[in-house]
Amino acid sequence: MTSSDPIANLATLIRCPSVTPAEGGALTALAAMLEPLGFTVERMIASEPGMPDIENLYARIGTEGPHLMFAGHTDVVPVGDEAAWTHAPFGAEIAGGEMFGRGAVDMKGGIACFVAAVARHIERHGPPKGSISFLITGDEEGPAVNGTVKLLEWAAARGERWDACLVGEPTNPDRLGDMIKIGRRGSVSGAITVHGVQGHAAYPHLADNAVRGVIALTDALMHPPFDAGTENFQPSNLEVTTIDIGNPATNVVPGKASASFNIRFNDTWTAETVMAEIVRRLDAAARDGKLRPGRAPVRYDIKWAERPSHVFLTRNNQLISSLSGAVEAVTGLAPKLSTTGGTSDARFIKDYCPVVEFGLVGQTMHMVDERVAVADLETLTVIYETFIARWFGDAVA
Numbered sequence: 001m002t003s004s005d006p007i008a009n010l011a012t013l014i015r016c017p018s019v020t021p022a023e024g025g026a027l028t029a030l031a032a033m034l035e036p037l038g039f040t041v042e043r044m045i046a047s048e049p050g051m052p053d054i055e056n057l058y059a060r061i062g063t064e065g066p067h068l069m070f071a072g073h074t075d076v077v078p079v080g081d082e083a084a085w086t087h088a089p090f091g092a093e094i095a096g097g098e099m100f101g102r103g104a105v106d107m108k109g110g111i112a113c114f115v116a117a118v119a120r121h122i123e124r125h126g127p128p129k130g131s132i133s134f135l136i137t138g139d140e141e142g143p144a145v146n147g148t149v150k151l152l153e154w155a156a157a158r159g160e161r162w163d164a165c166l167v168g169e170p171t172n173p174d175r176l177g178d179m180i181k182i183g184r185r186g187s188v189s190g191a192i193t194v195h196g197v198q199g200h201a202a203y204p205h206l207a208d209n210a211v212r213g214v215i216a217l218t219d220a221l222m223h224p225p226f227d228a229g230t231e232n233f234q235p236s237n238l239e240v241t242t243i244d245i246g247n248p249a250t251n252v253v254p255g256k257a258s259a260s261f262n263i264r265f266n267d268t269w270t271a272e273t274v275m276a277e278i279v280r281r282l283d284a285a286a287r288d289g290k291l292r293p294g295r296a297p298v299r300y301d302i303k304w305a306e307r308p309s310h311v312f313l314t315r316n317n318q319l320i321s322s323l324s325g326a327v328e329a330v331t332g333l334a335p336k337l338s339t340t341g342g343t344s345d346a347r348f349i350k351d352y353c354p355v356v357e358f359g360l361v362g363q364t365m366h367m368v369d370e371r372v373a374v375a376d377l378e379t380l381t382v383i384y385e386t387f388i389a390r391w392f393g394d395a396v397a
């Protein structure tokens with residue numbers, strides 16, 4: 001039984017209902033594909049007080065370098081309105097040239113194709129001239145606490161070292177071959193609370209309206225732009241995500257207001273410098289008297305969300321060119337090297353080795369009727385196989 005058919009691999013994985021945090025049989029199924037190919041498969045269970053245990057998988061073939069890691073996740077988001085699916089979300093049914101199922105593109109499809117690519121590479125060339133490993137978590141769509149971060153730490157503590165990593169998340173907006181991700185913006189979230197003085201709307205001099213303070217502060221966060229973008233990144237952007245006052249009375253001046261925000265920032269900044277810039281803007285706005293003439297500065301405090309996501313850009317030309325060259329050789333499209341979109345587990349992997357991302361077309365991810373064109377599975381498998389050959393060819397040259 002060979003796992004060189006990505007369609008069969010994906011059907012097997014989709015039929016495992018691995019909604020985070022459930023393993024759902026998906027890692028067991030993956031292990032059953034990898035072991036016959038010669039991989040040593042290990043299951044690592046990560047725990048955290050107050051959270052469900054998460055099963056993860058690490059598999060490696062080869063003992064020498066260079067060492068190529070493929071990273072991804074078998075967990076999937078919930079199906080949502082199951083009655084709205086035209087095909088069962090864990091059925092892997094094929095209709096109209098598409099395979100339906102939760103995880104079809106995000107990202108059991110990417111795993112299915114990479115397994116098939118490795119199987120074909122081994123069939124054609126024997127074991128890789130180096131090592132290939134799978135670093136697969138069951139906690140990417142959830143809190144991501146017991147997933148890739150701990151799996152990397154666990155593997156590194158056992159002496160595992162990698163030269164490059166490919167993450168198989170869906171990166172293509174419209175067509176297979178559109179886009180490779182070579183970095184990601186950083187992300188920081190925070191919440192400010194403005195402390196005023198509650199009072200009577202007819203006696204405002206006795207009160208200090210927190211609305212005036214929160215508007216002054218959020219205005220300063222939204223303008224002017226943080227930067228104009230850089231060579232590889234779009235401009236940084238901050239969005240105020242909520243303003244909460246909760247005052248039901250028209251004759252009461254509210255004494256407290258809060259607001260939350262999130263900034264996606266480029267390589268003009270680090271998490272630390274962008275946070276310092278935010279505080280500088282807030283302090284300046286607090287002293288500005290436009291909305292509160294003659295008053296003392298706005299009293300506010302700020303709370304940062306835990307764990308900012310750091311910005312990164314991969315500059316490893318050998319990795320990028322073996323992947324983009326493979327994409328172009330197979331699809332005829334020169335993929336855009338992009339840093340757009342949300343964060344991914346690549347932000348953790350970049351601390352261990354250069355990382356790029358390429359997978360399926362992402363249009364239906366997380367949606368009802370998530371599905372993948374069956375033809376794309378074969379194409380992605382050929383791209384991955386070409387990439388593997390090129391990367392090892394280049395790496396040992």
Ligand SMILES: [Zn+2]
Pocket residue numbers: 073106107140169170
């Ligand atoms: Zn994903």
